[in-house]
Amino acid sequence: MSDNTETGTTPADATGAAGAPPKANEFKRVVRVFFGRTLYVIGFVIVVILILTAIFAPFIATHDPYETNLREKLEQPSSRHWLGTDSVGRDTYSRIIYGTQVSLLIGFSAVFASAVVGMLMGLAAAHFGGIVFALIMRFADALMALPGIILVLLIAGLGGGGIPVVIFALGFGGIAPQCRMMCGLALSVKQNDYVLAGRAMGMSNWRMMLTQIFPNAFPPLMVGITMGIGGVVLGEAGLSFLGIGVMPPVPSWGGMVNDGQRYLLHNPMLSLAPGVAIMLLVFGFNMMGDGIRDAVDPKLRGVI
Amino acid sequence: MSVVLDVENLKTYFHTEYGLVKAVDGISFNINQGEIIGLVGESGCGKSVSILSVMQLILTPGEIIEGKITFEGKDLRQFEANGPEMRAIRGSKMTMIFQEPMTSLNPVLTIRRQMTEILELHLDMDRASAGERAVELLRMVGVPDAASRIDDYPHQFSGGMRQRVMIAMAISCNPMIIFADEPTTAVDVTTQAQLLELMKDLVTRLNTALIIVTHNLGVVARYAQRIYVMYAGRIVESGPSEEIFDDPQHPYTIGLLNSVPRLGEKHGTRKLVPIYGVPPNLINMPPTCAFLPRCTYKTAQCEKEPWPALRSAGDNRYLSCYVDVRGKQ
Amino acid sequence: MTAYIIRRLIIGVIILLLVTMVVFLFVRLMPGDPLLVYMASFDINRQTSISQENYENLLHIWGLDRPIPVQYVDWLGGLLQGDLGKSIKLQEDIGILIAERMPRTAYIGFITFVLGTIGGITAGIVCALRRGTWMDNLITTTANIGMTIPVFWFGILLMYLFAYKLGWLPTSGWTNPFDDFWMSCKQLLMPVGSVIIGSIAGMARLTRSCMLEVMRADYVRTAWAKGLSERVIVVRHQIKNAMIPVVTALGGALGMILGGSVFIETVFAIPGMGLLMTNAVFDQDYQIVQAGVLLFGGIIIFSNLVVDILWGWLDPRIRLA
Numbered sequence: 023m024s025d026n027t028e029t030g031t032t033p034a035d036a037t038g039a040a041g042a043p044p045k046a047n048e049f050k051r052v053v054r055v056f057f058g059r060t061l062y063v064i065g066f067v068i069v070v071i072l073i074l075t076a077i078f079a080p081f082i083a084t085h086d087p088y089e090t091n092l093r094e095k096l097e098q099p100s101s102r103h104w105l106g107t108d109s110v111g112r113d114t115y116s117r118i119i120y121g122t123q124v125s126l127l128i129g130f131s132a133v134f135a136s137a138v139v140g141m142l143m144g145l146a147a148a149h150f151g152g153i154v155f156a157l158i159m160r161f162a163d164a165l166m167a168l169p170g171i172i173l174v175l176l177i178a179g180l181g182g183g184g185i186p187v188v189i190f191a192l193g194f195g196g197i198a199p200q201c202r203m204m205c206g207l208a209l210s211v212k213q214n215d216y217v218l219a220g221r222a223m224g225m226s227n228w229r230m231m232l233t234q235i236f237p238n239a240f241p242p243l244m245v246g247i248t249m250g251i252g253g254v255v256l257g258e259a260g261l262s263f264l265g266i267g268v269m270p271p272v273p274s275w276g277g278m279v280n281d282g283q284r285y286l287l288h289n290p291m292l293s294l295a296p297g298v299a300i301m302l303l304v305f306g307f308n309m310m311g312d313g314i315r316d317a318v319d320p321k322l323r324g325v326i
Numbered sequence: 327m328s329v330v331l332d333v334e335n336l337k338t339y340f341h342t343e344y345g346l347v348k349a350v351d352g353i354s355f356n357i358n359q360g361e362i363i364g365l366v367g368e369s370g371c372g373k374s375v376s377i378l379s380v381m382q383l384i385l386t387p388g389e390i391i392e393g394k395i396t397f398e399g400k401d402l403r404q405f406e407a408n409g410p411e412m413r414a415i416r417g418s419k420m421t422m423i424f425q426e427p428m429t430s431l432n433p434v435l436t437i438r439r440q441m442t443e444i445l446e447l448h449l450d451m452d453r454a455s456a457g458e459r460a461v462e463l464l465r466m467v468g469v470p471d472a473a474s475r476i477d478d479y480p481h482q483f484s485g486g487m488r489q490r491v492m493i494a495m496a497i498s499c500n501p502m503i504i505f506a507d508e509p510t511t512a513v514d515v516t517t518q519a520q521l522l523e524l525m526k527d528l529v530t531r532l533n534t535a536l537i538i539v540t541h542n543l544g545v546v547a548r549y550a551q552r553i554y555v556m557y558a559g560r561i562v563e564s565g566p567s568e569e570i571f572d573d574p575q576h577p578y579t580i581g582l583l584n585s586v587p588r589l590g591e592k593h594g595t596r597k598l599v600p601i602y603g604v605p606p607n608l609i610n611m612p613p614t615c616a617f618l619p620r621c622t623y624k625t626a627q628c629e630k631e632p633w634p635a636l637r638s639a640g641d642n643r644y645l646s647c648y649v650d651v652r653g654k655q
Numbered sequence: 656m657t658a659y660i661i662r663r664l665i666i667g668v669i670i671l672l673l674v675t676m677v678v679f680l681f682v683r684l685m686p687g688d689p690l691l692v693y694m695a696s697f698d699i700n701r702q703t704s705i706s707q708e709n710y711e712n713l714l715h716i717w718g719l720d721r722p723i724p725v726q727y728v729d730w731l732g733g734l735l736q737g738d739l740g741k742s743i744k745l746q747e748d749i750g751i752l753i754a755e756r757m758p759r760t761a762y763i764g765f766i767t768f769v770l771g772t773i774g775g776i777t778a779g780i781v782c783a784l785r786r787g788t789w790m791d792n793l794i795t796t797t798a799n800i801g802m803t804i805p806v807f808w809f810g811i812l813l814m815y816l817f818a819y820k821l822g823w824l825p826t827s828g829w830t831n832p833f834d835d836f837w838m839s840c841k842q843l844l845m846p847v848g849s850v851i852i853g854s855i856a857g858m859a860r861l862t863r864s865c866m867l868e869v870m871r872a873d874y875v876r877t878a879w880a881k882g883l884s885e886r887v888i889v890v891r892h893q894i895k896n897a898m899i900p901v902v903t904a905l906g907g908a909l910g911m912i913l914g915g916s917v918f919i920e921t922v923f924a925i926p927g928m929g930l931l932m933t934n935a936v937f938d939q940d941y942q943i944v945q946a947g948v949l950l951f952g953g954i955i956i957f958s959n960l961v962v963d964i965l966w967g968w969l970d971p972r973i974r975l976a
Contacts, residue, residue: 051343061799164673167952167959171914172932176681176944179936256805260918263807264933279808283922286815294815297808304803383879385871408885417882424880429873433972434895443891444881479971495881 055317062316065309072303076122085113087120087273098289106289108281114292117273118299124274125303128189128258133250135193137243140200145235147201148208158201165198174257179266188267192254203246207239241318249311252304259300275300329396330502330535331380332356336393338372338379345609349375349388351559354636357503360533362526364546364567366582367556368605373539374425376556377505381416382407398502418448418499423525425508427488431480437464437491438476441498448499463494467524486517493521497528503535510545522549543582547571552642555579558606558616561636565643575645575652577623615647623649656967656974663963667956674952675945679727682941717743730945740942744935749946752931757950759829760916760927763846767912771851775858776901782859783866783897784889794859801856806915810849810922817845827923846923850915854908861904865897872896899970906959913951 056062075082084104091111099106105114147158165173177191212235220233259276261267268274275296282292338350350372357363365373379390382402395402397420405411424430432440441460445451451459457476464472467490480488489509496504506525510518526549529536538546546553547567554564555576563576574580581601603620613632618624627648639645714720718729733740739749778798782791818826824841832839869875870893878892916929924930928947935943967974 055343160670160673161677163670164677164952167670167674167955168678168948169910169914169951169955171917172948172951175917175933175936176678176948179933180682180939180944252803256803259805260807263805263918264921266936276805276807279805279811283811286811287819290815293811294808297805297812300805300808301800301803305800308799308802381880383876408879413882413884415882416880422877422880424873424877426873430877432874432878432892432896434899434970435891443883443887447882479975481972482975492877 052317056313059313059316061309062313065306065311065313068302068306069310072122072126072306075119076126079119079123083113083116083119085116087112087117088271089113096285096288099291105291105295108278108292109285114278114282114295117278118275118296121273121275121278121296121299122303124185124268124272125255125258125300128185128192128268129251129255129303129307132189132192132254132258133196133247135189136196136250137200137247139193140197141204141239141243143197144201144204144206145208147205148212148235155205159205162198162201165195166202170195170253171257171260174261175264175266178261183261183266183269185268185272188258188261191261192257195257196250196254200246200250203242204239207242208235211235211238241314245311245315245318248307248314252307252311255300255303255307328359329356330359330361330398332394332396333376333380334394334396336376336379336395337391338375338384338393339389339391341387341389342609347608348559348611349608350379352393353554353556353559353561355554355561355564357535357537359502359535360529361552362529362536362538362550364550364553365537365539365556366543366546366553367541369541370605370608371556372559372608373541373556374507377422377507377537377539381420381422381505382412383416383422414448417444419502421496421499421501421504423489423492423496423504423506423509425511427485427492427512430492431488433480436477436479437483440480441476441491441495444495444498459498460494463498464491466497466528467491467494468520469494486513486521489513489517489521490524493525493528497532497534500532501534503537504529505537505539507539508541509538511540511542518545525549543571543586555582558611559608560616560633560646561644562617562646563644564636565640569640569643573652575639575643575650576647577621577649577651578617580651581620581622623651625649659967659974660960660964663960667960671949671953671956674956675731675949676727678945678948678952679730680723682944683723683726734949739946742935742940742943744938744940745943749942752943753928753946753950756926756928756931759925760913760920760929762832763843763850763919763925763927764909764912764916766843767847767850767854767915768909770847771854771912772858772905772908774851775855776862776898778855778859779862779901780866780889780894780897782863783870786863786867795863798856798859801852802860804852805918806849806853807918807922809852810845810919813845813848814922827925829923829925829927842923846919846925849919849922850912853915854912857911858901858904858908862897862901865900866893869893869897895969899966902962902965902969905965906955906962909958910955913954 056066084102089112091107093111094103094107095109095111097103097107097111103113103115105118107113108117143158143162147155174191174195177194178187181187181191258267258274259279262274262276263280265277265280267276270277278296279293279300282289282294282296285292333356334354335352336350336354337348337352340347340349353372353376355363355365355376365376367373375384375388378384379393380395380397380402382390382405384390384407390403393403397415402412402415431437438457438460441463442451442453442456445456445459446453449456461472461476464476469475469487469490475483480491483491489512492509496506504525509525510521513521522545525536525538528534538550540546550567552565553567553570554561555570555578556562557578563570563574563579570579571583574583578601581599584599585601587598601620606616606619612618614630615621615628615633618628621628625648631648634646634648636644636646711720718726721729730740737750739753741747742749742752745752778794782794785791814826817824824844825838828842830839830842874896875888875892878888883891913929916927917933918929919925920927920929921933928950931943932947934940935947
């Protein structure tokens, strides 16, 4: 299991000589640490499989996910319908496969959007300081003061649901943490000697941001994005479950859990199988995020 | 004079992500009662690991591979690292002052608690008398207004004052031996001198042995009776300090001495020369002398033969080098 | 310490004000109109179209024809007098609605929070102390999976197992614990169970990594060098330090539990705040949404204040700064 042994600071400090290896080795080491632990590899494999599933959904699915067939409604799992059919006769397995596309689309877009906006806001706050800092950070505080799902529920519900609204809502919900993290990082990087040195050499502020702060902020940003996807997919599933997320008939895992709930006794797979898909995806991205974090920068443990 | 601590062929390795780090690779040293010795070398040469190994405070992925550590006639390696025997020795007979006064004290406990816990544990004192003794100890190490400051938290102390607290904790049970791991590196020069004087006074008074671990030859020159010079996990030269200073025989020691100003030296009489190159990476070390790439005295023999073993080089002096540098300087 | 608390209190009030502004703006700027929803509910019977005159009349009655800042100040003024407004859809006083619904959500949330925090911290400490053993592996793996479980799905799974298949517990519903304590407990087991798994998992993971971090701290090495036993080092030197980041995460944990109430109240048909809010969002019922968000935000801000005080109590560097 993941243990602190390799990443603890004491032995590295004590030996000293082990620190600061050549840069070329660094990449190899990152790869080795990441792939050195079963759990991270499992996460990585899950993510790869899910992405492939989304891309090749038409070949993996056995049926058209939208095709209703009232003569075959609510069928039990069989060789023709592996997980049975729903109340209008659609194939549950195929809908789960196509649901991967929806979840990944929303996951990636929302996280990317909130990362970009949050990053810019965080950088601006750290860069300008003063009133800009206060305004941005208090705004972030206000957003953070609400339970994440409540904020997202509010936006998605009032926006009327649908994929774009869901992306907007989840993306908006993710801005505050990204913004805070980025601002904290930028501020701490700003204190570093090499940034002061750059300033002394007359580098412009914005150039400093781009050349000094961004490369340093990149690893945690990447970890944040990877870890964020799991959260966003959970959020999307929750919204769709409540009926204000992805709108039917588009296959969404959360919505399927809700639809199947009524037929729980008849065929529990209708409701439970899509939930397993959600968990698999979230688990994959969480583990991959953990792995990237530990491999790239163990000091981030506990920060993110 | 009796030998308090005798370390023989100590090896401590770290199993890291990068590979096996031979942080300490077969060092031997000893110290007599009341003696002050210096363990000198660049950072990363294994000095700190050596003394942490003696106290069995090595954490994973580090491991003491072999060696004999005899303290007061008992081999410490027969005891479990955190077993009752080791714990009875640590903090009472064998104590340590760490490099970082900023992080070595627990931030959420008062100085009083951090001091009394030692006295309660090893001397069986009750809380009240331990508190009184702690105040006394703080006075001994020169903390002003000790009676009220003892209830402060570490962050309310300056670096130098925190190091005084560490010293007070180290002497609280009249130890046989104190390890001081770069005790003055993190404080400014004036405080440095004060702390060293204080330590010297205290150990002389208590007849305690003191091992000063440092990268700064200037620090030990004044206080240590004997010096061990470490390089890349091994001791390369040892002997009485005046002799080491007056007549260094290992190229590394010579390099060290040439790179720092000496006390009492007239300004400008000698040019300071740095040691070129960087210390070796302790992973995958070549079998030859680790100092070879940086050495200015190297011969054809050095390129072929393995790292030379420590040999006697005069009265009480030991040296690990093929070359006789005398006359070449 | 007093000055510190007062400062935190002022910041809390400012953030709460900001929350109300953000929410108020959001609610007004979003498409959708509560009056249309409200009027549509009558029209189903009467089959008449909504007349413009009628609509404007209603707009005026509810004060929705005034500029947004005026509406906001008006609403805020009402709040200060204890008037939370009236639900357009339910035609009921929101204060009364909340007084009826909130205790249920708070009751479930409180149980979940207390048990989840204690359970998670204990599990995390055990893992850190026994790291690498089968127990650590088991708990850590369970926690990693627990982090991924959707609350609503787990609720349905529990319902399927314990209500439908085994028949041990009632499928859903709410009973006042003062009326029938035993029934109330049985009904609460599944809702609490479905939310608590996530809080235990999160807390355990955080506590474990904080403990492992602290184990490597210089002052812990000092403690070992003093000859203290492992038990004393863990209890006296490690736990208090490791708890500092854990305590700061408590506010977030409470937020997750409040958020989870939305789902479990839907799944288990518990008439609490979560269900009220969800329905209000569906019905575009401005007033309830505003009041609900304000309430949840207020709870989180207040608990963050408590967390800050706890933090100061744990960490003298904060308290005495």
